[in-house]
Amino acid sequence: MPRSRPGRLRADRRHDPRTWDGPPPARIHRLSTPSSLAIHRAEMLSTDYYVYPGATERALRRYRAFVLSPGHRTVYPQEAHCSCRGCSLDDVRHARDVLDRVLRQLPARARGELRRRMAALDAAYLERTLPDPFADQRQWRSDLWWRRRLTDGREGW
Template sequence: MPRKRPGALRSRQPSRAPRDLPTRRIHGLSPRTSRAIEHVERLSDDYYLYPGATARALRRYRAFLGPPGRRPLYPRLSGCDCRGCSFDDVRHARDVLEEVLRQLPPRPRAELRRRVRVLDAAYAARTLPDPFAGRRQWHAHLWWRRRLEDGCEGG
């Protein structure tokens, strides 16, 4: 009885993508870390931590620090607390990153923390400290919340 060629057998099988690859790879992070972040986002019960929130938070943090120059930058409050509008406030993006860092396993946490530290250093250098943040901010214990702000977004 004639044998079928391997190519003919493979052509009949449906192609399957490997299950261990993340559906969304986060720019600048390894596939392993992206997979761990995706797992944390999927299993989190936090309203602001949903699939894709970490990538969005990193993009927002980079975009805020993006304009070149030496002039100070001032974070702005978002006008709305919904999932989409809350990222208008860069401090919320940093809050999301901190929550993901808290829930990640050690190796992916270390990789993401290295990325966030670079952005944190730029944020600290480009924003000004707020001496009255303890009275104004409800999260005054977080260092990125103790920076001068510029009022509401769009106002």
């Protein structure tokens, strides 16, 4: 019986996650094309309910819009009224949760680039919000620094 070539055996077993049906995704604003593709790949392969194709870009836009809102007043994150995928990003803290989940799934180079983009936003978030001394009693995830901020009042006021 003839022997199968090793390449043929590997080709039968391998599913290449780098190929997708349809056109390539659009580049995420202020990120390189390879990092945007790595993020798209991580979103496609994720089993997390809140990480889906396009979630990183939406969360990044939401986080940027919150921390770079006009004025120099203190801002307060608002609770989301619904916990579905789309409405949950109304809470900027959940948008930061999504970004953190995606960061953990990325390869080193894309992770570093996204982390650098988020560093300035994180600094602005810390500057524009106030610490919550009772976060241990109020928050379900008080171990995350962005959840240890006051949430009273309407967002932007």
